[in-house]
Amino acid sequence: MKKKLKDFNKKLENLKKLNSKIKNQKKNKDFKDFGTFLKLGVELISAIIVGLVIGLFLDNYFQSKPIFLFIFLILGFAAGIMNVFRSVKKLGFEVGFKKKK
Amino acid sequence: MADPIHQFEIKKIVPLELNNIDISFTNSSMFMILSVLVVSIFLILSIKNKKIIPNRFQTMSELLYEFIANMINDNIGHKGQKFFPFIFTLFTFILFGNLLGMLPYSFTFTSHIIVTFALAMFIFLFITLIGIFMHGFKFFGLFVPKGVPMLMLPLMIPIEIISYLSRPISLSVRLFANMMAGHTMLKIFAGFVFSLGIFGIAPLIVDVALTALEVLIAILQAYVFTILTCIYLNESINLH
Numbered sequence: 247m248k249k250k251l252k253d254f255n256k257k258l259e260n261l262k263k264l265n266s267k268i269k270n271q272k273k274n275k276d277f278k279d280f281g282t283f284l285k286l287g288v289e290l291i292s293a294i295i296v297g298l299v300i301g302l303f304l305d306n307y308f309q310s311k312p313i314f315l316f317i318f319l320i321l322g323f324a325a326g327i328m329n330v331f332r333s334v335k336k337l338g339f340e341v342g343f344k345k346k347k
Numbered sequence: 348m349a350d351p352i353h354q355f356e357i358k359k360i361v362p363l364e365l366n367n368i369d370i371s372f373t374n375s376s377m378f379m380i381l382s383v384l385v386v387s388i389f390l391i392l393s394i395k396n397k398k399i400i401p402n403r404f405q406t407m408s409e410l411l412y413e414f415i416a417n418m419i420n421d422n423i424g425h426k427g428q429k430f431f432p433f434i435f436t437l438f439t440f441i442l443f444g445n446l447l448g449m450l451p452y453s454f455t456f457t458s459h460i461i462v463t464f465a466l467a468m469f470i471f472l473f474i475t476l477i478g479i480f481m482h483g484f485k486f487f488g489l490f491v492p493k494g495v496p497m498l499m500l501p502l503m504i505p506i507e508i509i510s511y512l513s514r515p516i517s518l519s520v521r522l523f524a525n526m527m528a529g530h531t532m533l534k535i536f537a538g539f540v541f542s543l544g545i546f547g548i549a550p551l552i553v554d555v556a557l558t559a560l561e562v563l564i565a566i567l568q569a570y571v572f573t574i575l576t577c578i579y580l581n582e583s584i585n586l587h
Contacts (some may be wrong), residue, residue, distance in 0.1 A: 292517035
């Protein structure tokens with residue numbers, strides 16, 4: 247009887263340890279998510295800036311004032327959206343930014 | 348009220364000039380050297396008397412080591428182990444730069460965009476060269492996304508290239524903006540403390556809370572900078 251009790255106690259303690267471990271892991275993940283959310287805004291803007299710079303540079307080079315600026319600004323915007331989409335997808339979010347189940 | 352931007356001013360300590368290029372020793376360079384020195388002294392002293400049961404400082408340096416080692420293992424795999432010294436140096440340099448900047452009367456060198464941009468540009472070029480060196484022409488397959496129909500490729504490749512080129516900018520702006528905005532905000536609230544008289548207790552409480560937040564951001568931004576470097580390094584080592 248005593249032996250059984252001891253065994254049961256051991257099992258219980260092991261389970262408790264496992265539980266706290268899982269909880270800790272969850273906490274860690276939340277912390278990582280926080281870091282990833284902070285970068286989303288910059289992710290969008292930086293691609294637009296790159297598009298802008300390339301457009302202005304090409305316009306200066308070919309003397310074709312607004313054409314390349316328009317093209318690369320739109321491409322930069324698309325790239326920015328894609329940057330955001332990718333970093334959101336890495337967190338396990340789906341298209342509508344809802345967490346996947 | 349005190350000028351909140353004043354704290355970011357670069358002051359020359361030892362003016363130097365070489366071929367009309369200003370290479371003066373400034374307070375920014377002083378804190379960079381200080382950051383390196385603090386890291387080195389901390390690591391050397393903490394593992395000087397190695398024990399099987401570590402004391403507090405040895406535990407701290409071991410945790411730091413394992414933290415970066417795990418980050419590399421999780422993000423890059425065993426191929427990334429060669430880059431451990433690089434990633435570790437990068438992380439500790441930025442971390443201690445941010446944390447030293449939290450001390451009163453000190454200077455935060457990461458709050459200048461030219462410093463973070465130089466770091467990010469160096470990483471960007473380094474990673475691109477490693478990719479080309481390891482994979483040759485195949486490296487440019489990175490710009491061709493998987494599962495895209497041929498018709499869409501002329502549109503997708505420029506987008507991918509712009510997205511790739513935007514990395515150093517997003518990397519540097521993130522660190523710089525977070526550090527500068529936080530320090531400016533602290534200073535502005537501190538300025539309110541005196542001008543509001545007895546009611547200055549309210550901004551003082553906010554400032555205390557913001558200081559705690561700033562320490563969190565200092566650590567978090569160093570972490571984000573390093574983990575993004577790991578992710579980019581992973582892409583150029585393992586390709587897709």
